Amino acid sequence: MPDLVVVGDLVTDVLALTAGPPEPGTDTTGTIRFTGGGQAANTAAWLAAAGCAVTLVAAVGDDAEGRDRVAELTAAGVRCAVRAYPDRTGTVLVLAAAGERTMIADRGANLRLSPADVDAGLAAAPAATHLHLSGYVLLDAASRPAGRHALAAARARGLTVSVDAASAGPLRRTPGFAGWVRGADLLLANDDEAAVLGDVHTLAREVVVKRGAAGASWGTEHCPARDVPVLDATGAGDAFAAGLLAAWLGGADRAAALAAGVAYGARAVQTPGSRP
Numbered sequence: 001m002p003d004l005v006v007v008g009d010l011v012t013d014v015l016a017l018t019a020g021p022p023e024p025g026t027d028t029t030g031t032i033r034f035t036g037g038g039q040a041a042n043t044a045a046w047l048a049a050a051g052c053a054v055t056l057v058a059a060v061g062d063d064a065e066g067r068d069r070v071a072e073l074t075a076a077g078v079r080c081a082v083r084a085y086p087d088r089t090g091t092v093l094v095l096a097a098a099g100e101r102t103m104i105a106d107r108g109a110n111l112r113l114s115p116a117d118v119d120a121g122l123a124a125a126p127a128a129t130h131l132h133l134s135g136y137v138l139l140d141a142a143s144r145p146a147g148r149h150a151l152a153a154a155r156a157r158g159l160t161v162s163v164d165a166a167s168a169g170p171l172r173r174t175p176g177f178a179g180w181v182r183g184a185d186l187l188l189a190n191d192d193e194a195a196v197l198g199d200v201h202t203l204a205r206e207v208v209v210k211r212g213a214a215g216a217s218w219g220t221e222h223c224p225a226r227d228v229p230v231l232d233a234t235g236a237g238d239a240f241a242a243g244l245l246a247a248w249l250g251g252a253d254r255a256a257a258l259a260a261g262v263a264y265g266a267r268a269v270q271t272p273g274s275r276p
Helices: 039-049 063-077 108-112 115-123 146-157 166-173 177-181 193-197 236-249 255-268
Strands: 005-009 011-018 030-037 053-061 079-085 090-097 100-106 132-135 160-164 184-190 202-208 216-218 221-223
Touching: 005 039, 005 063, 005 146, 005 221, 011 063, 030 039, 030 063, 030 166, 039 053, 039 063, 039 132, 039 236, 053 063, 053 108, 053 115, 063 079, 079 108, 079 115, 090 108, 115 146, 132 146, 132 221, 132 236, 146 160, 146 177, 160 236, 166 193, 184 236, 202 236, 216 255, 221 255, 236 255
Parallel strands: 005 053, 005 132, 011 090, 053 079, 132 160, 160 184, 184 202
Antiparallel strands: 011 030, 090 100, 202 216, 216 221
16 A cells, blocks of 8 residues: 655644534534544545555644644554644634535644654655645745645655645635646645636646535546535545545556545545544
8 A cells, every 4th residue: 555644734623513504693503523633634544544654744732632633643543743842733613514614724833834844754754655735734824834845855755746725715815836836746626726726737747626516527537426415524625635545546547546535535524523
């Protein structure tokens, strides 16, 4: 199975599940739970579940939440090259209803991620052949040097590279993103993110477009979504990325890799939270 390094955020998700959209100015009944989250951490957890050897490079606070987040991932089979900083662990408030989710993010210690952290993570995974970068690292000026260094260091070591475009809103506010990821081996983006980036097929050797309920596309290949009940869409894209990467790096062709990604995404939406 593939050996990968994943670089990006590790946070605590505060997940609020409601039957319908929250009503402004009044109370909305729902279920609230605290879980591990973060795009990179979620993808790493799903990769480990797929049987891959995976190392997560991330930053947390030197606090109980950070220790809990690392312990969860270690128990799930993820090798954690995670540095604790004298800061608070990042937190994301996730409002999930009717298959949609809205996130309010406090990145906390994730902003401390540095090029030195990336180098330490790569040194801890000498057998890795691929690096996957969460776009969130590039979307904030504080962590951007670590993201750009991760791409350069991976290429210098002969690793293949994939990037998840992360989120359409921050992409609109970060016009340099396309230039930073240009030349990646694989770019993953949903329809909104692809629209912001423009002609995504000029940015990477391979481009996969996640289309939610419409499935996913890779060049001329298309895989429809599975007809499953949707409880919570949080982390579905991260699960999709993990399924696709595990298959593709394991030698699968485009059609089979898309099918694997869609299968993992379907698993994710049927349970609350963003992890296996």
